[in-house]
Amino acid sequence: MSAETSPPSNTETAAAETAPDAVGVDVIEAHLRTLPATPGVYRMIDRSGDALYVGKAKNLKKRVAAYCQPQRLGQRLRRMVAQTVTMEFVTTHTEAEALLLEANLIKRLKPRYNILLRDDKSFPSILVTGDHAFPQVLKHRGARVRSGEYFGPFASAGSVNQTLTVLQRAFLLRSCSDSVFAARTRPCLLHQIKRCAAPCVGRISEADYGELVEQARAFLRGDSQRIQRELADRMEEASKDLAYEEAAEYRDRIRALTAVQSHQDINLVGIGDADVFAAHRIGGQTCIQAFFFRAGRNNGNRAYYPNHADDETTEAVLEALIGQFYQDRPVPPHILVSHALPHQTLVAEALTVHAGRRVRVSHPQRGAKASLVNHALGNARDALSRRLAESASQRRLLDSLAKTLDMEASPERIEVYDNSHIAGREAIGAMIVAGPEGFIKNAYRKWTFRGNAEEISPGDDYAMMREVLTRRFSRVLKDDPDRQRGQWPQLVLLDGGVGQLGVARQVFADLGIDDLVVAGISKGPDRHAGRERIHLPDRSPLQLEANDPVLYFLQRLRDEAHRFAIGGHRAKRSRGLTRSPLDEIPGIGAKRKKALLHHFGSATAVAKAGRADLEAVDGISGGIADKIYAWFHADG
Numbered sequence: 001m002s003a004e005t006s007p008p009s010n011t012e013t014a015a016a017e018t019a020p021d022a023v024g025v026d027v028i029e030a031h032l033r034t035l036p037a038t039p040g041v042y043r044m045i046d047r048s049g050d051a052l053y054v055g056k057a058k059n060l061k062k063r064v065a066a067y068c069q070p071q072r073l074g075q076r077l078r079r080m081v082a083q084t085v086t087m088e089f090v091t092t093h094t095e096a097e098a099l100l101l102e103a104n105l106i107k108r109l110k111p112r113y114n115i116l117l118r119d120d121k122s123f124p125s126i127l128v129t130g131d132h133a134f135p136q137v138l139k140h141r142g143a144r145v146r147s148g149e150y151f152g153p154f155a156s157a158g159s160v161n162q163t164l165t166v167l168q169r170a171f172l173l174r175s176c177s178d179s180v181f182a183a184r185t186r187p188c189l190l191h192q193i194k195r196c197a198a199p200c201v202g203r204i205s206e207a208d209y210g211e212l213v214e215q216a217r218a219f220l221r222g223d224s225q226r227i228q229r230e231l232a233d234r235m236e237e238a239s240k241d242l243a244y245e246e247a248a249e250y251r252d253r254i255r256a257l258t259a260v261q262s263h264q265d266i267n268l269v270g271i272g273d274a275d276v277f278a279a280h281r282i283g284g285q286t287c288i289q290a291f292f293f294r295a296g297r298n299n300g301n302r303a304y305y306p307n308h309a310d311d312e313t314t315e316a317v318l319e320a321l322i323g324q325f326y327q328d329r330p331v332p333p334h335i336l337v338s339h340a341l342p343h344q345t346l347v348a349e350a351l352t353v354h355a356g357r358r359v360r361v362s363h364p365q366r367g368a369k370a371s372l373v374n375h376a377l378g379n380a381r382d383a384l385s386r387r388l389a390e391s392a393s394q395r396r397l398l399d400s401l402a403k404t405l406d407m408e409a410s411p412e413r414i415e416v417y418d419n420s421h422i423a424g425r426e427a428i429g430a431m432i433v434a435g436p437e438g439f440i441k442n443a444y445r446k447w448t449f450r451g452n453a454e455e456i457s458p459g460d461d462y463a464m465m466r467e468v469l470t471r472r473f474s475r476v477l478k479d480d481p482d483r484q485r486g487q488w489p490q491l492v493l494l495d496g497g498v499g500q501l502g503v504a505r506q507v508f509a510d511l512g513i514d515d516l517v518v519a520g521i522s523k524g525p526d527r528h529a530g531r532e533r534i535h536l537p538d539r540s541p542l543q544l545e546a547n548d549p550v551l552y553f554l555q556r557l558r559d560e561a562h563r564f565a566i567g568g569h570r571a572k573r574s575r576g577l578t579r580s581p582l583d584e585i586p587g588i589g590a591k592r593k594k595a596l597l598h599h600f601g602s603a604t605a606v607a608k609a610g611r612a613d614l615e616a617v618d619g620i621s622g623g624i625a626d627k628i629y630a631w632f633h634a635d636g
Contacts, residue, residue, distance in 0.1 A: 125152025155300025182590035222295025497522035
């Protein structure tokens with residue numbers, strides 16, 4: 001799985017490229033004298049202390065010795081050896097352990113000479129909670145720390161949402177939080193539209209609700225046919241008993257199950273839980289399509305474009321991606337691949353150790369599984385073709401943009417900034433990032449403003465922009481002062497005119513940054529789209545032709561920044577709307593909150609209540625009443 005390739009950064013200095021091999025060779029030979037002939041992982045470190053390359057070896061001494069003969073290495077590896085100033089080693093008991101450690105370190109350190117899995121987003125799953133008498137079904141992303149049963153992964157949030165809708169329609173499970181559940185006094189809208197059994201107000205017993213939960217779990221485990229038969233039998237019995245309304249409810253539940261099955265584009269009988277990886281390569285770029293099957297059901301797919309050198313084999317790229325992919329994800333019992341991996345048996349052994357049970361890695365040649373791999377391969381081929389076409393178009397747009405703004409070269413990273421608020425309330429600052437391959441969404445950032453009322457008055461967009469830019473570029477000056485890690489933009493775009501541009505110039509002057517191209521994009525007269533003006537330092541505003549592709553490109557960038565900022569603002573505002581002042585009082589849980597709201601009718605009435613009135617509420621002792629009163633009358 002050790003793959004000694006990924007092209008070095010374009011920002012490497014010419015001095016580094018021409019550094020004599022002998023320096024790095026001497027460093028490696030010095031370490032070689034004490035190396036054991038055992039399995040392990042080695043790291044090559046550059047002058048800045050960053051990892052150049054991470055590799056694993058069955059025999060550390062023998063593997064590292066190969067770097068002492070630069071005449072047998074390619075130009076790229078010779079450059080890597082020349083940049084090496086020290087090495088670090090970790091010995092392991094087995095080669096499989098070394099493989100796991102190598103993948104973990106590559107994922108964490110992102111060495112420039114390794115094959116890198118660039119898209120590292122987590123996958124959503126469905127959680128049926130296990131810490132409540134009436135379990136909740138919800139979308140989950142991240143560490144699996146909450147008690148309950150997890151089902152997934154799903155390739156996208158959309159596929160999870162679709163399945164959750166089915167679970168609500170077919171099994172009437174609640175989706176509300178425990179605090180909302182405890183505070184309900186009457187059924188919510190979901191019960192009215194027959195998507196929840198309303199256990200919060202006793203419309204269903206705990207035993208009957210538990211039966212619905214077990215049916216949902218069976219469905220998610222792949223036993224949907226049995227569930228459908230059971231519902232069909234109950235529908236028929238209800239019909240015979242002339243209970244037509246009940247029969248109609250069973251019918252609707254059966255339709256919901258049938259609908260989700262019909263939307264599963266590919267289902268393979270007998271596959272159970274498996275992931276499929278298929279790699280296709282064009283012109284030095286590789287697309288790997290990953291399909292996820294759970295309980296024989298297709299949970300969607302996702303495309304990956306790993307970073308690697310031109311001379312790296314497709315098999316090695318595929319093997320490296322699989323190793324990094326499962327570092328923080330559950331491993332299914334079976335993995336299907338489109339190419340035989342260079343160390344396929346070792347990969348299977350390492351994943352077996354990682355999962356704690358047997359994992360098979362196979363390269364099917366015929367039959368249904370081979371057809372499934374070929375389908376994934378076709379998807380990889382189509383996705384890569386589209387990406388290359390889009391990349392060529394994007395590059396032309398970047399070239400035209402650079403020409404329009406009189407830049408020396410096309411920007412590799414563009415950062416666009418916008419703010420969103422309502423009269424200064426729930427304000428959010430946002431940054432989106434774009435480059436030759438389109439929007440770089442894992443680089444997007446949001447900021448909540450720290451400035452107090454004396455520093456930022458409500459609606460002061462200039463002060464907000466000043467804070468965002470100061471925080472962003474102070475951080476990048478600290479984290480990447482030498483501009484070697486790809487965190488610096490070549491172009492900064494602001495949603496605004498001359499005022500916003502002046503703020504940015506002042507921030508950059510204060511931070512000692514004098515080589516970034518910065519521009520503002522303002523709406524034209526009457527805020528008419530298509531008549532935008534581009535504001536540049538010490539120049540008259542530019543107004544492009546309405547059909548200019550560069551104008552469309554700038555509009556897309558600005559609109560994406562606006563969308564991202566608005567989304568953050570709305571999410572923050574929604575949290576504020578659903579938050580009750582009672583939630584902030586220490587010692588007031590869901591039960592006491594419910595009792596207070598039942599007694600007084602609103603949080604505002606609770607805030608106005610006296611100590612005696614508070615103490616009259618069921619469950620509120622004298623001490624708790626004093627605490628609540630003091631909370632709302634701290635200044636009294």
